[in-house]
Every structure is written in structure tokens, then in C-alpha cells.
């Protein structure tokens with residue numbers, strides 16, 4: 001049997017750090033980084049005799065996430081202790097939620113490549129505290145504990161095993177990321193670990209009812225490694241089965257360098273954690289009114305914006321997906337379009353040149369150093385014929401370097417388009433004289449020669465000549 005005979009089953013547990021100012025059970029800052037052990041107090045260091053107090057904002061943010069993902073919000077909920085020992089967890093238990101999570105039975109929609117949408121169900125969203133961090137010290141040969149992250153609030157979003165491929169897993173996680181960014185409850189910086197996923201993978205023969213045995217890759221924090229890790233696990237598990245073996249249920253670590261998974265430990269069951277209600281914290285009781293008030297604060301979500309961009313602005317399905325995936329790009333798109341009223345041009349600039357520059361510079365959309373006003377002006381300058389689109393690309397680079405009004409940039413750089421007939425004619429005649437071969441090629445029917453001549457003229461004028469005028473005038477002159 002081959003890979004085609006198997007069905008892949010994936011479920012994700014996504015952890016997102018909430019962007020509250022203070023930690024979940026004390027008033028230490030949640031800020032990332034800082035000198036080790038400077039963002040902590042007796043409570044998050046777990047000194048004996050200290051008592052936690054639940055940060056109200058954490059509940060608010062988690063409820064917001066639940067509402068944005070179509071969950072039912074529990075009016076009665078509580079915190080439980082999940083007992084395990086690890087050096088980055090000095091209490092020897094994590095305060096989490098066991099059998100009464102804050103949110104249950106939600107779903108999100110992902111858009112598949114064939115244009116259809118698919119619902120991925122969420123089993124639950126619960127709140128919990130993050131652990132500290134171990135810094136492995138290569139010189140001293142030991143490990144140093146940093147508790148700055150201990151007690152940073154997390155939500156864990158657990159999906160049903162509804163995902164069927166690595167592409168769907170990536171789409172699902174991107175959707176979660178974009179929703180959390182829209183509702184502003186997490187900064188979702190994957191490289192800082194604010195958004196990370198445990199990825200559960202199993203395979204079963206097509207047509208089989210029962211789920212296969214899953215393995216779980218812990219703490220994945222890039223889309224690329226999630227896709228690679230899933231692909232690796234699918235192949236590995238199928239190989240094991242094809243060779244007559246059995247997949248072991250275990251916890252794995254994905255290694256990006258060697259491109260394979262390593263076994264960390266046997267899978268633990270809920271009973272291994274000896275969960276019990278935390279006696280130091282009161283139950284969480286939410287009123288209908290409280291939940292409805294939070295619902296009222298929800299902004300328009302990516303799904304609704306996507307549909308609106310297709311209907312209202314005539315964007316293609318693909319462009320609307322790409323733009324609404326990022327709240328920042330989506331805001332930029334709408335803001336700019338309101339000023340210059342040219343949605344097609346705005347979406348082209350955002351999805352081609354701006355996205356390319358962001359990639360090259362490894363920047364996030366929210367680091368774009370200019371706003372809608374400058375982008376709108378840039379587009380208007382092209383529409384008016386003040387600059388060519390070639391120059392506009394240079395202006396855009398300059399906006400990233402040293403943002404100021406595009407009209408000022410082109411004035412300072414002397415980049416205003418030459419649209420003066422006399423000046424254009426002068427250049428055309430010069431290029432014709434210098435390239436007799438291309439002229440006779442063109443006259444002999446080689447259309448491409450015209451492109452070459454226009455290119456030479458552009459070079460001569462450093463991209464400033466009006467290309468439509470050049471084209472027209474070359475043809476006129478060569479027909480004489």
C-alpha cells in the first residue's frame with residue numbers, strides 16, 4: 001500500500017500568550033525579554049505562603065477569543081492544578097483548567113485551494129499560566145532558570161482532529177493567528193514564542209472508522225517547521241505500519257536542522273497530572289451581561305472583511321484572502337482605498353512590492369514605517385502621470401528607508417516624469433540614431449525591437465520618461 005491509501009488526521013493545541021500588561025496571578029509585567037529574573041515576585045517565583053489572584057483581563061481576553069471562534073462561553077468555570085515537576089516550574093504544578101474550561105464547542109473556517117471553505121472545530125479554550133525558561137549554558141555545562149515568563153497568561157485552543165493535511169494545518173494556524181491579531185488579545189509573535197502549537201498526527205487506512213495512534217510534536221513555532229514536521233511524521237508512521245509495526249503513542253521533539261523527530265517521552269495521560277481544583281482561587285462566574293458586553297467590543301473579523309472586499313471592492317478571492325490575513329495590511333488597504341478610491345491599485349501595491357520588501361527585510365506588516373496617506377499619494381502621483389510606475393517603485397523603497405511625503409521625495413530626487421513632447425522627441429531621435437539595427441528589425445516586423453528601444457530610452461532618462469509617450473513617438477518616427 002502507498003501513501004494514497006492512508007488518511008492523515010491532525011489536531012492542534014495552540015498556545016497563545018495574552019497581551020495583558022501584567023501576569024495572570026500577580027502584577028509583574030508580561031513584557032518579553034529583560035534581564036533574567038527581573039520580571040518576577042514571590043508569587044510567580046512560587047515562594048511558600050504566597051497567594052494568587054486572577055487577573056480579570058485574562059478572563060476578558062479569553063472570552064473574546066472564544067466569541068471570535070464561535071465558542072460557547074461557560075458561565076461557571078474554575079482553575080485546576082496540573083501537577084508535574086520541571087525545573088522551569090518551581091511550584092511543581094501549573095495552574096490551568098481541567099474539566100470546566102472557559103470556552104467550548106467552537107469552530108473556525110479555513111479556505112481550501114479549490115475555493116470551498118472547511119470548518120475546523122475547537123473542542124475548548126482554557127486559560128493557564130506559562131512556565132519559566134531554561135537557558136542551557138554551554139560554558140558552565142549547566143542550565144540557568146529564568147522566571148520572567150513564569151505566570152505570563154496563556155490561552156490554549158484545542159482543535160478536534162478535523163485537519164487532514166499539512167496544508168490545512170498551516171491554514172488553520174494562520175487563521176487562528178489572524179483572528180487573535182484582529183481582536184488584539186495576543187501579539188502572536190511566533191519567533192518570541194507568543195504563539196506555538198503542539199501538533200498531533202496520526203494516520204489510518206482510508207475507510208477505517210477508528211483513529212490511528214497519534215504522536216505529538218511539542219512547541220512548534222514556525223509554519224515551515226510545522227509543515228515539515230507533519231510531512232515527516234506521516235511518512236514515518238506509514239513506514240512503521242507498512243513494515244508490520246505499530247505506531248507508539250509518544251511525545252516528540254521536531255529538530256529543524258536534521259529534519260526529523262526525536263522521542264522525548266511516553267505520552268502522559270490526564271491521570272498522570274493528578275488534576276484538582278486550585279483551593280487558592282475562587283470559581284469563575286460570568287453573567288450573561290458580562291459576556292454580551294464583551295461581544296459588543298468584537299471588531300469586524302477577517303472572514304467578514306474578506307467577503308466584503310470581494311463584493312464591495314471587486315478583489316479576487318485570492319487577493320482578499322491574502323490582504324485580510326493580516327489586520328495591519330487590511331487596515332492599510334481600507335484606509336488607503338478610502339483616500340485614493342482605487343482598490344485594485346492599492347491591493348496590487350500591498351501584495352506585490354510592499355510584500356516583497358517586507359520579505360526581503362524580514363519585517364512584519366506592523367513595522368511598515370509609513371501609513372495610508374503616503375501610499376495613497378504615491379498611487380495618485382502615478383495616476384496623474386507625475387511619475388512612472390518604475391519611479392514609483394523607487395519611491396516606495398525610499399518610503400521604507402526615509403519616510404516622507406512621496407511628492408517631496410520625487411522633488412528632492414528630481415524624479416518627476418518627463419512628459420514634455422519636445423524632450424521626449426529628443427531622446428527618441430537620439431536612440432533611433434544610435435540603434436540602426438533595431439530600427440530595421442522593427443521595420444522588418446520584429447515587434448520586440450520596439451520594447452528594446454523604449455528600454456534604451458528609459459535607461460537614458462533614468463526611468464523618468466513617460467513610457468506611453470515613448471512608445472507612441474517611437475512608432476511615429478519609425479513609420480516616417
Ligand code: ADP
Pocket residue numbers: 009010011012013158159160161162200201202211212213214216268269270
Ligand atoms: P493532551 O493534552 O493529552 O495532548 P488534548 O485533549 O488536550 O490531550 O489534545 C489532544 C489533541 O490531539 C487534540 O487537538 C485532538 O484533536 C488531537 N487528537 C486526538 N486524537 C488524535 C488522533 N488519533 N490523531 C490526531 N490527532 C488527535
Ligand code: ZN
Pocket residue numbers: 023026027028039040041042043044045151
Ligand atoms: Zn510576579
Ligand code: MG
Pocket residue numbers: 013198216
Ligand atoms: Mg497535548
